[in-house]
Every structure is written in structure tokens, then in C-alpha cells.
Amino acid sequence: MTDQMRLSQERTQLFTDLMDGKIPKRVPVSALFAHEFAIQYAGRDLTEVQWDTTDLEATFEKVSEDFFSDLLPVSAFRMPSFYKILGSKNFVMGSNGFLQHPEVEGLAVEDYDAFIASPYNCIVERVLPRLYSELNRDPLTRSLVMAKAFNAFTDETGNTGRIYGNLIQKYGYGYTNFFAGFCEAPFDFLTDQLRGFKNISVDVRRIPDKVEAAVNAVTPLMIKMGNQPVPQKYNATFIPLHMAPYLRGKDFDRFYWPSFKKLVDGLAEKGMRSYLFVEQDWMRYIDYLAELPAGTVMMFEYGDPNLVKEKLGAKHIISGFYPLSLLKTGTKQQCIDKAKELIDILAPGGGYYFSFDKVIITQDSTNVENTKAVLEYVSSNANY
Template sequence: MTDMMAERTQLVTDIMDGKIPKRVPVVGLFAHEFAIQYAGKDLKEVQWDTTDLEACFEKVCDDFYSDLLPVSAFRMPSFYKVLGSRNFVMGSNGFLQHPEVEGLKVEDYDDFIASPYNCIVEKVLPNLYSELNSDPATRSLVMAKAFKAYTDENNNLFRIYGNLVNKYNYCTSTFFAGFCEAPFDILTDQLRGFKNISLDVRRIPDKVEAAVNAATPLMIKMGTQPFPNKYNATFIPLHMAPYLRTKDFERLYWPSFKKLVEGLAEKGMRANLFVEQDWMRYLDYLEELPAGTIMQFEYGDPKLIKEKLGKKHIIGGLYPLTLLKTGTKQECVDKAKELIDIMAPGGNYCFGFDKVIITLDSVNVENTKAVLDYVANNASY
């Protein structure tokens, strides 16, 4: 391990141990779509033939400061194409889209509640993936092809990640060692859809409650890392809570989600939450989660977030990508300074943007570089 890698790793392990690090860790997050565009490559071509993907990632690593690996590819199109996916579809612009889908019919709630895994295999997957809606022999062949494509893609990505971590001396810990969803969110995103779940909450809340409870053990299993490590984290994007009435959140969203995070903690893992949209009315709930939970906020009052959560949890996010697009370089740097002055005192803070940077035109590149460099050089304790 080089001195730079050791120093960066120490920053993150100190944060996760509840210690004040030498300086604020910088977490730059760029999607593979941005990296491909930034490198001047064709977005559609590189996603199907990933020969040039590593070079695209290197371009981002060369030009943008981060203490953790700043680039990742979360979903590649190959295995979705093999499956005939309806829930993730490649758009004509080269971006993978997530259309509104209904994987679980309302009449199948009882089957899901009784045996969620069996219901997913027997009913949900054929609804979401057209090539699985066939005879058993054909389904087996399709699933084998898709799994081969999935493992090939991921093995290549993990090889690239390892190369980049070593070449650029990034921190060896990761905030993305596993992935799952809150039980209510998986019910919404992949099973019922936004429209249907909104109706279900009002018409059949008892079944919704039973379904999220049934899904919770599956989400704990899904989020369990192959080699649990308190210095890594399982990523959980939070979707539906801001769209729920508080009373529905308290009954249908929070109990199963809390059980999920606590279940991961009991196995020696911590959660890395992307707190999407505005969770300000739920800050007291988030405070109840196991100490050291990582929370990257999209919106909110940084002073109140720091006051309520900053002593117990690791907080970040909130820097607006819109300012990187529209502001002057000085305005962008001043905003970073403002957030650091509020969030950094006492530790438990990682600098990051309010969203992953996905498209090249969503930010001004020079502003983005200036902000990341400023934090790296001026956020020492």
C-alpha cells in the first residue's frame, strides 16, 4: 500500500470509527455514462462493447479529485437485452431507462406474502422479462445466457475497479460493497409500480404492510456483503418515503426499513443511504438507525441535518449539481466552503454532491474540478 493510499484509507476508517480524520474525505461520484461522454466516446457503442471502458474511467480519475474510486457502472444493458427486460430498457439516446412496470399483479399479493421468493420466480420475473415468459426449458436457457452475460460484465468491471484503485491510490474501503432496497421501495420499483402502490396504500394497506414485512428478509439477504466488513457499506437508495403521508410512512415504510438496516448491522455491516428527495420531516426517524450509518442527502437544511444527525451518523451530499452547471467558479467554491463550515465541525462528514453525475451537460467540468480540488486542499481539521 502506497503512502497516498494509506492516507486516504485512514481518512475513511477514522470516519467509520467515529474519529475526526486529518481532513474531510472527498467522495466524487461519476456514472459510467458521464465517463464515456467525457472521454469523447460513443455512449451506445461502449456500453455494448466495453473494450474502451477502462480508458474512459481513467480519464475521469486523471482529471477529478476523489479519495474513493469516483467511477462505477451500476447497470450494463447486455443481460437485460438477453432477458427481454421491461423494467430496464436501453433508450435511443444511450441511457438505460426504468419505465413504470407492474411485476406483481394485485391479485397475487397473497401469494407474495405467503412465499415472496417463490412468487418472484414463478410470477414476477416472467412479467418483467419477456424471454422468461416461456416453457421451462427455454426459461432455463435464457437465464443461463443472462447470468453468463451478467457475470462476464461484472468480472470485467471488478477487474477495472481493482486496476484503478491501485493505479490512482484510492482508499481501499468502499461505500458500495453491496446493494439492496428498502422493502417498500422494492415493492414499488419492481413489483407494483408508482401508480399502483399509491392506490394500494389507500385501498389495501393491510396487504401492503404484510408484503413489505415478507420482503424484508429477502432484502437483508440481498444486502449482505460476501465478506462483511465494517469499513465497507451496503448501498441503499431511498425512493418513496417523501411521496407518502407521514402516517403511511410510519406504518408502511419505516418499520421494515429500520429492520433492514438493523439486520445488516447485526451481521457486521453498515448501510450507505442515498436519501433521495426531501426527508426533512423524517430526520428524527433517521437518527434512530444504528450509529455510523452513512447518509448522502439530496436536499435539506444542512444546519438541521448536522444538528440532528451529525453526532451519531456519517453525513454528506447536499452540494447542488445545478450550481456546478450555472454558477461561476467562485460561486461554486464558496458553496463548498459554506457546506464545509456547517457540516465538518466535529467530524462525521464526507464531502459529496447531491446526485451522481450522469451526463456531461449536467455540470460545468471546470467548476466541478475546482470544487473537488478546493475541498481536498482546504478542508483539514
């Protein structure tokens, strides 16, 4: 057995123990860097490498060489090629080289009844032609555009999948995959891609019955969307949580929580664990999160780590809380001290792995030397 294979087994075991409810040998570490950071860090041009991904592997290798992580630290979630082919309005490449998600309205208010009757048909027939201009064409052209876009999508994902495999082998990363599936909370899906933040805020007051019916109607579709190709207890389906902190308590109770819990429960019933990015501050809803299936993985952006440990630590898997803002502005010692503080709070008894409070997207959002120092500190000083 090679040293890299042995290292990969050790790292995989850390996460296997974590998800089995056992205390691992040390606190596992998962650092997450977006492909935009990797391209910038390697000194390449964002506007070039994203359109011609020939050098993407080399940029990912630079991150793997320089930053400690037990899991693959780099990913390319969205590439611009297939969005360009589709004439996308919901994901648009900015002049700075970053793919932007502007406010969109894919579902008109008069479409609610059609959506409630059949979400899938409504999305195909009404929403997609609004969000993607090249699909608002005659049937033959639309079919050719979709075929070209899907071919570009499979080319991109096939290439990144190959790169991921190479890096996992070369650097001995663990085989746990927290992104084995992807979906959204039903209310978030209705907001993000269909109605938009402004419109949904009006809808919950003017047509609440239709909003409630819509999130209930789309829930089975979200469960299907979140299915992993090969369900495995040591992988997870990624679900970023967006709208809950912006809702009043009574609106959260009615529109957000019931369908979201049904989604997570539905995946669990199929043997699939959920990985939640708990965006913004969920502390007023912390008791709700305690109701989710045991072993749900939760990466927190903001909030009180002491309260989260108290309320969720015995049942769920916790990560996050480490502020990228401190990496940017603090001294090296301040950054290390913050890592120690979070480990002291969250690590006792297990159920915790170290990560930052969000994915590192741009090189100027962090101090590279501080980031390296924190990751190295945790890897060497967080043994049980």
C-alpha cells in the same frame, strides 16, 4: 513502498477514522461519476461502448486523471447486455444511450396473497416472467436464457471489477467500498419493481393490510439481498431511498419505517453498515433517521444541512447536499463558496465527507471546470 501505495493508505485512513468516529486529518472526498458520464467525457459513443466494453477502462481513466477523489470516482452499475438477453421491460435501453427504468407492474394485485405467503417463490414464478419476456417461455428455453444472461452478467461484473482494481492501484484510491452490498427498503422494492408508483399509491388506500403484510414478508429477503460477501466495518451496503417523501406521515409510519428500520438493524446485527442515499427531502422524517444504528452513512440530496448536523451529526456520517445544479449554472467562485459553506456547517467535530448531492450521470448536467475547481478546493482547504 510506492508513492501510490502510500497515498492509498492515507486515503483509506481518512475513511477509517471517519467510520471509527475519529476526526480525520482532513475532510475526505468522494466524487461519483456514472459510466455514462465517463464515456461522454472521453468523447466516445454511449451506444457503442456500453455494448462493447473493451474501451471502458480508458474512459474511466480519463475521469480518474482529471477529477480529484479519495475513493474510486467511477462505476458501472448497470450494463445493457444481460437486460437485452432477458427481454427486460423494467430496464430498457433508450435511443439516447441511457438505460431507462419505465413504470412497470411485475406483481398484479391478485398476486398479493401469493407474495405474502412466499415472496421469493412469487417473484420467480410470477414476477420475473412478466418483467422479462424471454423468461416467459417453456422451461428449457427459460433455463438457457437465464444461463446466458447470468454469464453476460458475470462477464460484465468481472471486467468492471478488474478495471476498478487497476484504477485503485494506479491512482492510489482508498479501499473503503460503500457499494459492497445492495438492497432496497422493503416498501421501495414493492414499489419500484413490483407494483409501480401509480399502483402502490392506490394500494395503500384500498388494500392497506395487504401492503403492510407484503412489506413485512419481503423484509427478510431484503436483509439477505443486502448481505456483503465479506462483511467489513469499513465497507457498507448501498440502499437508495425512494418513496418516503411522497408518503403521508401516517402511511410512512405504517408502511415504510418499521420494515426499513428492521432492514438496517438486521444488517447491523450481522456487522454490516448501511449507506443510504436519502433522496428528495427527508426533513420531516429527520428524527426517524436518528434512530438508526450509529455510524450509518447518509448521502443527502436535499434538505437543511444545519438541521441534519444538529440532529444526526453526533451519531451518523453525513455527506451530500452540494447541488449539481450550481455546478452547471454558477460561476467558479460561487461554486467554491458553496463548498466552503457546507464544510463550515458539516465538518466541525467530524462525521462528514464531501460529496455532491447525486451521482453525475451526463456530461451536460455539470460544468466540468467548476466541478474540477470544487473538488480541488476541498482537497486542499478542508484540513482539521
